[in-house]
Amino acid sequence: MYDGVIFDNDGVLVPACAFSVFREAAHRTFDSFGVDPAAEEVRDVAAVADPDRVREICATHGLDPDTFWARRDRNNHLAQRREVAAGRKVPYEDTGVALSLDVPTGIVSSNQHETIEFLVDRFGWEFGTYYGREHTLAGVERKKPNTHYVDRAMDDLAVSNPLFVGDSESDVRVAENAGLDSVFLRREHRAGYDLSVDPTYELGALADLPSLL
Numbered sequence: 001m002y003d004g005v006i007f008d009n010d011g012v013l014v015p016a017c018a019f020s021v022f023r024e025a026a027h028r029t030f031d032s033f034g035v036d037p038a039a040e041e042v043r044d045v046a047a048v049a050d051p052d053r054v055r056e057i058c059a060t061h062g063l064d065p066d067t068f069w070a071r072r073d074r075n076n077h078l079a080q081r082r083e084v085a086a087g088r089k090v091p092y093e094d095t096g097v098a099l100s101l102d103v104p105t106g107i108v109s110s111n112q113h114e115t116i117e118f119l120v121d122r123f124g125w126e127f128g129t130y131y132g133r134e135h136t137l138a139g140v141e142r143k144k145p146n147t148h149y150v151d152r153a154m155d156d157l158a159v160s161n162p163l164f165v166g167d168s169e170s171d172v173r174v175a176e177n178a179g180l181d182s183v184f185l186r187r188e189h190r191a192g193y194d195l196s197v198d199p200t201y202e203l204g205a206l207a208d209l210p211s212l213l
């Protein structure tokens, strides 16, 4: 029935970093431009923000949004590499399940492409394709639930009906937008997470995934 599987990265293959890691990286970015930001500006830049909000923040401080965002993403990437080096961002025990399926598999993440590429290299993951977003505000516009990168991954894998596995509302929504079935992976960090859309399946671990294929 399913001719492939596309995985979200953070919270599925490796844990997401604590938000404080992204907040610190955002602080470092503002600092490097000599800007003393408000707490909510740091929060919005730390989150994979709405591009219009980033443009508004940059206008307030007289910054070029594209230059600012490129540095923000670079600092965010470096912060995540430090988390990997510290052993806090390493594959889950059952991530191997994603790598041993009999169908083509790929990753579509809203993390930076550079970060996804780093993880793929570092952990020797063999996926048929992988996408993070570009280090630009245009890349942010194309993140899930936009189907841009899912469409590209399906082309690369030459699949027409893959299952999409993720741990966020945007994952279930991107599957819906692309006309695909979804798995909401409710690991421990998602115990109390409310969804406003219904996934096709809900699993507690990747170990249960092969039974759906």
Ligand SMILES: [Mg+2]
Pocket (backbone or CB within 6 Å): 008, 009, 010, 011, 012, 166, 167, 168
């Ligand atoms: Mg995720």
